[in-house]
Amino acid sequence: MLRADLQVQIVVCKLHVVAGTVSGMAGSTSMAARRELADELRRLRGGRRGAVVAADLGWSESKLSRIETARTGISDADLERLLDALAAPVGERIRLRDLADRGRARVWWAPYRSSVADPYDEYVAFEAEAVLMCEWEAQLVPGLLQTDEYAHAIIQTGADVHDPETVQRRTALRMARQSVLTRDPAPRLCVVLDEAVLRREVGGREVLRRQLQRLFDASRRPGVELQVMPFATGAHAALGEAFVIFEFEDRPAVVHSEALTGGQLRTKDTEVLVYRKAFADLRRRSLSVDETREVIARTGERLD
Missing domain, CATH: 1.10.260.40 (lambda repressor-like DNA-binding domains)
Incomplete structure (x- = not known):
């Protein structure tokens, strides 16, 4: 279970979003x-x-x-x-x-800026403004679909995290970001996960079991399309890199790819096109939305 002080941080951050x-x-x-x-x-x-x-x-x-x-x-x-x-x-x-x-207007995540790298401003803003997000993850559940305890387990292992307060604040911020999925109108979220994501016991078996239940529930939400890339697929177009394509209503798309020392933004049309083609390839090779839901349920049952 999460410590009480972390739960308080998460509640406070969510109140900032709801009340503000x-x-x-x-x-x-x-x-x-x-x-x-x-x-x-x-x-x-x-x-x-x-x-x-x-x-x-x-x-x-x-x-x-x-x-x-x-x-x-x-x-x-x-x-x-x-x-x-x-x-x-x-x-x-x-x-x-x-x-x-x-x-220069104050943003809702300003109180948490001291705990994250400067480019994080752009990433959170992209989430807030996108009408479609296409995300490929080979290692972890995407932040917008994580439970608080799963997020906490990931963040505390970060090489740039040196104190419990930073872990708490980053976890609280990640939970608050998830409110973007309930805004009106909500963005579409299309996610492809490697099968390894469903099996990696981040935080232990119980934490993973509850995280899989969250994924199963999310897969039933309007606007959320979740697919799993099975191990049997073999090689594909996005080996070795996780990325998100942010699509906007009134300006060109942006790609964010992740690395140990921070993310990289790609805005050139030619580069964005490569990532769009890679994501289309991932979706073609992955299980359908219904098959994915069944795999998530079966994997969670094995952890009971």
């Missing part, structure tokens, strides 16, 4: 606004080299790059200097200032 629906929506909007501003600033720079613009402002090139890739917000003072340097038309400045203001 407006704040949660602002979190989604703020990241979208930051990316829109970044796109506009790159457009205004045109053919000028980033290194030259940064030098003119007395900035490092990396500072300008972080702003232009939406990895960080921008202060009012820096925005005005940058707009001057880019000779931004007067008529556009009001809209760009508004985007900058919205990009």
